[in-house]
Amino acid sequence: MKICFYIHSLTGGGAERVTSTLARHLADQGHEVGVITMTSEERDFYPLDPRVRRVTLDLAGVNRGLGKLTANYRRWRALRRALKAEQPDVVVAMMNTSIVLAILAAIGLPVRVYGSERNYPGRKATGRPWALLRRFVYRFAAGHVAQTREAAAWLERHTGARNVHVIPNPVVWPIPSFPPEVTPESVVSPERKVILAVGSKPEQKGFDLLVRAFAGLAVDWPEWDLVIVGVDPTSEAVCGGGASVQRLAEAVGVAQRLYLPGRVGNVADWYQRADIFVLSSRYEGFPNVLLEAMASGCPCIAFDCDTGPRDVIEHGRNGVLVPAESVDALQNAMVRLMADEGLRQGLGEHAVAVRQQFAEPKVMALWLEVF
Structure with missing residues (x-):
């Protein structure tokens, strides 16, 4: 199976760490794995396994007002082009705005999109446009992954999300080390x-x-x-x-x-x-x-x-x-x-x-x- 993860960046944080871990494990299982980010590799904090293909769209700029709308249209278009080029069987989008963009970018393409919420969605702040989009588009994903039963219930109740799985984060032991090291x-x-x-x-x-x-x-x-x-x-x-x-x-x-x-x-x-x-x-x-x-x-x-x-x-x-x-x-x-x-x-x-x-x-x- 060809599986692509879509996440805004690998610059640091729990979602980014889990993406790196998941990509490595799926590669271990013989799957063809890629990671698509909006940021360039130079900004990465977590390393990817060398077997994991990396696609960078380099569209991470911060914009406001009309410029922000234009920037998100460009991100949607770039992601759709990347999905057409990569032709994955499955896309796993990490976190709410990425989930919305991935579902919209995959419209009409032969790919199953799964959303993975990495915070409790009832508390994670999103702007009103993203909140409205989430309520409308989450139901069109092939499924979702929440980390707790509370989060799964919230998604089902507030977004109409279907096929919601509850999967906690793993403990990677021993904990890996990489630069920079500060003793x-x-x-x-x-x-x-x-x-x-x-x-x-x-x-x-x-x-x-x-x-x-x-x-x-x-x-x-x-x-x-x-x-x-x-x-x-x-x-x-x-x-x-x-x-x-x-x-x-x-x-x-x-x-x-x-x-x-x-x-x-x-x-x-x-x-x-x-x-x-x-x-x-x-x-x-x-x-x-x-x-x-x-x-x-x-x-x-x-x-x-x-x-x-x-x-x-x-x-x-x-x-x-x-x-x-x-x-x-x-x-x-x-x-x-x-x-x-x-x-x-x-x-x-x-x-x-x-x-x-x-x-x-x-x-x-x-x-x-x-x-």
Whole structure:
């Protein structure tokens, strides 16, 4: 079977990582696999298996108003040309706008389009035109993949999507490493205790909530630091409240205890360095970083947000769930784990079971059933 993935870019993020993993696994199974992106290869963060054909349309510019409409027409036309040239049997479109474009681009072509939502669609912001298109066109896909039952139910209820499969993200173990590598000891002193978070989208990942929770306990716990991997320290990308992570840390007085090493390819080393891992997201799909942290034996705290954490964490056994977006509850949970090394050890020992529960071969077999 010839299978093409369509995703806006491979510049970083959970959807991009899963695309790379899926493409490799399907190539292992003997399928002819390609990945189509709007961005050029020079912007890639996640590497593709050399057996995977890469098609770049190089139409990723940001536009507004009428220019945005024109740009999306050009993307639709370029994608349709690419599908005609590649002649895949199946297209898997990753994330909502890409799903809409792929369904429209495949009209009249002998190709089955499957949409793969990578966040909880009830929370993932889309502009009104895209939301209307989603409600109209999703039903014309051959099927959809959601990561949780809640997400699947939302798609069926709000878009008329049919043939919706529920497939979680896999745990790829051992966690692969690739450039750039930033060693933990080059950033934070070995004798310091580390609270770790990982992500590149400060608003969605709730890093403002995490920084505020850390600020509330920092004075009483002077031996602990906060490390957020994935956020460029020079970035002005805002988190909640309109400030960047760095500026918020300065405002609440913890800038000297916050480390932002940026994007790293050796994230496994950072999980090993962490004493506590925190997922402070406002919403998720099925969080890769939480799976990886648990697989690495980290004691984990997560907001019970929509969706994913409650599907992975059994509260009090292999991790800790706290009410979504509650800074006080997050702070209290952090203090509880910081104060109890035995509790941290016990949670971490139980957490590693996700390696088997969400093992790559088991999850990938579910994908093969979709097609």
